Amino acid sequence: MDGVLLVHKPAGMTSHDVVNRIRKIFHTKKVGHCGTLDPEATGVLVLCIGKATKALQFLMSETKEYQATLVLGQATDTYDASGQVVAQKPFQGVSHVNAVLQSFVGSQEQLPPMYSAIKVNGKKLYEYARNHEKVEVQPRSIVIHHIELLDQHDQFITFRVQCSKGTYIRSLCVDIGKKLGYPAHMQKLIRLASGHFRLENCFSLEDIEQGHYHMLSLEEAFQHFEHYVVEDAQIVYHGKKIKSDIDHQVVVCNQEGQVLAVYGPDGTGYLKSIRGLF
Structure with missing residues (x-):
């Protein structure tokens, strides 16, 4: 199969x-x-x-789409509902929620949660966190392409976001809370799309x-990728280069439309095989 x-x-x-x-x-x-x-x-x-x-x-x-619900008034060590409460503030109302959400659109640096699988010095961040060890966490470059307020009821805010790969929605929820003046955590997350x-x-x-x-x-699976059709499939089977001025990766197919490989530019006017898929 x-x-x-x-x-x-x-x-x-x-x-x-x-x-x-x-x-x-x-x-x-x-x-x-x-x-x-x-x-x-x-x-x-x-x-x-x-x-x-x-x-x-x-x-x-490279692009993901999520629906998330955050809770204002309570922060946790994991940034989600599974963690221990580390900060609280009574909820006394909130305004300008949509304006705050829209302020996150664009390129930015995001600090990932300590409870994450990102590795620092060969060790996952959550391992440091569980052992109460301190480690310097570097922010990561992310892009928020689109964000939309779906519902706001009391301290609960539900939104949809389209973002770059590597974006932590838990961190986004915490950062939204900060801008609204509250500790916060993510209560629920649904991935609506991956590409x-x-x-x-x-x-x-x-x-x-x-x-x-x-x-x-x-x-x-590759129907949305750019395709390059070869007349002679043996070129691909033998991993030979293809003369072309294409400057990005393409899916190489035979004349019947069968996917054979992914090729990319070698910098000298040729496409080279990155991975055979046959």
Whole structure:
């Protein structure tokens, strides 16, 4: 079984838990995911199975879309509802919520949560946090493309955000709270999209176990990428370069439309093979 499977990850499972479950269902160890989701988050988890695992690095979409709910008046050490409360402030109302949300649109530096899997000196941040060890955390460059207020009721704010890969929505919730004058944490998170892969096209683990799913072929998974068609597929099979002034990665296909490889510029007027997908 080879292909790309869009899973609707449930709350309470790590992304690796989902990978293990799919490995058991399909009786294969060759399963990998294209971008992790926090255990309590739900939504789009893109999995590559079998030969499609060769495509993992190319399907880790640069743009993500989420729906999040934050709570004003309470901060936690993990920045979400699973953590210990570290600060509180009675909620006394809030205004200009939409203006504050819009102030986050654009390029910026974001400080990731201490409870995250980012590595510093070969050790994950959450390992430092659990051991109460101090470590300097560097901010990361992110982009908020679009943010929209969906609902605001008392201390609860729900919004939709489209952002760059690597953005921590937990940190965004905390930063929004700060601008509104309150400690805050993220209560709920749904990943609505990872690149072109959307939640409405995902399948629950229960559906998959019962055989109710559609496995995307590499041709379907790469349909939104730029394609380069070769007349002689042997060029690709042998990893030969292709003369071209294209200055970015392309998906190389044969004349029947079958995806063969991903090629990229070598800087000398040729495209070189980055990864064969056959």
